[in-house]
Amino acid sequence: MFSGTNLPKVGTYNVNVVLSAIQASEDISRVEIAQRTGLTAQTVSVIVRRLLEQGIIQESGPLPSAGGKPRTALRVNPSAAYAVGIHFDPLEVSIVVVDMLGRELSRSRNEIPAGREPEVLIAEAAKVAQELLHELDVPIERVLGVGAACPGPIDQDEGQVISLPRNDHWTDVPIKHLLQECTGLDVIVDNDANAAAIGERWSGHGRDCSDFAFLYLGTGIGGAMFLSNHIYRGVSLNAGELGHVVVEPNGAPCYCGGRGCLEAMCTTASIVRDVRAELALGRASSLTALYKANPELVDHTAVCLAAAAHDGVARRVIDRAADYIADCAVMIANVLDVELIVLGGKGVIHVADIYLQRVCEALQTRPLARRVHTVRAAISAMASSGAALGAATLVLHTAFAPDTASLTSFDV
C-alpha cells in the first residue's frame, strides 16, 4: 500500500538532498547546488545557512568566477561527525573509525579464536572501538554511531544475526542490543555485502552511481544491489544472494542444497581445494615444494600470489573462477542493466587484475544490450577492509543520504 507524504518529511528530505550534492563535489557553490537539485535559490540558501551553523559543512574560500558576484565554495566538514564500523567475518573482526567523508582514520583487525562466544567477542570489539576513538581524541558527542556488518542473513529490524556461516553457535545473536549496551552508541546492523556497497557509494567507485551491483568475495560470496539510489533488499530482506547464482548446472554441491552455485565454485576455500587437488596429482607448479612440506600451507593467499606470478596450476584455477564470476556479471548486466559492477572483499586480493580483465571482457562482448550500453566493472579500493569501512559509512549514509522512502514512510 502506498503512503502519503507531508511537509516535515519534505523538509528533511531536501536538507539531505543539499548535503548530498555538497558531499558528491569537492567544492560547490549555492548556485550550483540549486542547478543540480532543482531546488530554489532561496531554499538552498536557508538550508546551507543551517548546515553551516551546525558545523556540518564549511566555507572553503571563493570559487574562480567568470565575472559577476563571487561564489563561495562549500564542502563537507570532515570532522563534523565520526562513525565506527565493525565487521564480524567468520574468521576475524575488523574495526575502523571514519570521519564525515568516510575516510579511514584508524583500524584494528583480530583473528577470532575458535569457539569464542558471541557475547565475549562483541564486548571485546566494543572495547577496541573505544580505544581507537580515545587514541584519535575524537569527542564522543560527534560519534554518530556504530555500524556492524556480518555475513547474512540478518534481521535488520531487530539488529540480530540470524546465523553466521561456519559458526554454528552464532544463532539469533542480538548484536545491535549488545553493542549498544557496550558502547552507549546507536548501532545499525547490515550484511557485509550491503555495507561494502554503501561504503563504495559514499567514498568509492559508486560515488556518482544511481545503480550498481557489488559482488562481495569474502569467506563466502555475497552481493548487494544499489538500485535507484537505494540498497534494494527484497521483500524479506534476502535479495542480492549472488553467491547462489548457478554458473555450472552440474557443478559442485553447495551448502544451500543446490549444485554449481558461484559460492560452491569460487570461494577461497573451493579455489584452494581445486589447486591442492591438482598438486596432489603431481602437476608441475611453483607451489609443489610448499605443498610437499605441508598441504595446509597452500592457502588462498599462496594460490593468488602464484597465479599473479603466472604459475600454470594456480592460474588455471583462478582463470576458471574469473570466468564464473564473469558469467554472474553478464547475468547482472542482462537482468539489472546497472551502470557498474564492483568486485570487492578479501577474495580479490592479489588477483584483482585477472578478475577485472575477464569480467570487463565479458561485459563488453556478451550482454544483449552491450551495443547500447556497456556495463563497467571496477575493483573496490577497500578490498581488505571494505565491509568494516562500509559498516561505518552505513551510519553516515543513514544519517545524511536523502531517502525517498522516508518521504512516504508511515508514521502514525
Add this chain to the structure above:
Amino acid sequence: MFSGTNLPKVGTYNVNVVLSAIQASEDISRVEIAQRTGLTAQTVSVIVRRLLEQGIIQESGPLPSAGGKPRTALRVNPSAAYAVGIHFDPLEVSIVVVDMLGRELSRSRNEIPAGREPEVLIAEAAKVAQELLHELDVPIERVLGVGAACPGPIDQDEGQVISLPRNDHWTDVPIKHLLQECTGLDVIVDNDANAAAIGERWSGHGRDCSDFAFLYLGTGIGGAMFLSNHIYRGVSLNAGELGHVVVEPNGAPCYCGGRGCLEAMCTTASIVRDVRAELALGRASSLTALYKANPELVDHTAVCLAAAAHDGVARRVIDRAADYIADCAVMIANVLDVELIVLGGKGVIHVADIYLQRVCEALQTRPLARRVHTVRAAISAMASSGAALGAATLVLHTAFAPDTASLTSFDV
C-alpha cells in the same frame, strides 16, 4: 544526482496515493483511506471531494458499521476513463479497449502479413482501435490514450521501436508519433513484458504486490521487474532481459551471441524444433500422424496440447523447458527476493499447469532464503492478450498511480 521536492509535486502525489488506495479495494471509507495511507482525515476528505466532483470515483452506499457514524463506501467509477492497448507481436497485432478498472471491453486480433510495412500496419491498427471505440460508444474525451507494446528494445523517450526481432524492416520506427497522428490520442510505448507486468499490477496477481517479476513467454522471452512499486528499467532502459539468463552453459547458440540462454532453450520455436527432431527419429508419439502428413503442422499449439494430454515426446520437451524456466525463477528469487513471479504470454497456453508446478516446486526447495520466505508463482490470467491489456493499463497506470520518482523529478 538527487533532486529536491516541492509542494505541487507533493499534492499530485497524494491525490494518486488516495486513488490507488481506492483502486486496490472493492469498497473503502474515508477513514480507512486515512489509516492505510498515513494521510490526515482532512487531506483525505479534500482529495476525495475533488475526485468525486471529477467523476473519477463514486459513492457506492453505506458500509456495514460497528456503531457510530455511518461510513460511505467509495469505489473507482469504471466508466470514468478508458484506454486503448495495442500489442505489436512479430506475428500478430492485438488491440483491446479497457475501462478504468482495467477490464477488457473489446478485443481484435490480426495476423501480420509477411513483409507488411510498419507505417501501413500502424495505420491499420489505429483504424481498428477507432472502430472498437465506436462500437462500444465510448466518448472520445474519456479515452486517456493509447498504450503500445512491442518486443524490446525500445527508445521510451522517443517512443521508437529500435528493432523488432524477426522483422528486419522494423528499425527505428517512430511508433509513438505515427499512432498519435492516426488516432489524435496521447500514446505511450513500452516493451511487451513491462506492459504485461503493469497489467498484472493493475488488475491481475500483482495487485497488492510491491515487488514481483514477470517472465513473459511470447514469440521471444522477455522479463519485467516491478520493484519497490515501480517498473525497474535500468540505467539504459534495458533491464529485465530474463530471456538471456544462461540456463545451460553449453546449450544451443542464441542470437545474442551466447549459448544456452533461456531464449535459446525455451522459446515456442525451439520447443517445436526439439519435438520435430524427436519425431524425425521415429519416437512413438500421438503427434506422429500429424508429423507424417506435414511436419509444419506440428506447431507450438499442437505440442502443448499433446504435452497436456500426456504424450511422452511432447511432455519430455515441455518438462525440460519447465525445468529451465524454474532455474530462472530460482535465480530471480535468490537475487531479487520478490514476493511473486508471474508467468505469462502466449507461450504458457495449454501448459500453464506443467510450468507452474515445476516452478513452484523449485521455489519451495531451492532458493537460499526459502525457509524465511517462499517466493510465490502464478500464471497470468491474461496469457493470450496480456501485453495488449497491459499496454492499455500502462495508460491508466501512468495517469493514476503514485510515482515516487515524480516527487523528486527535475522540472527546471
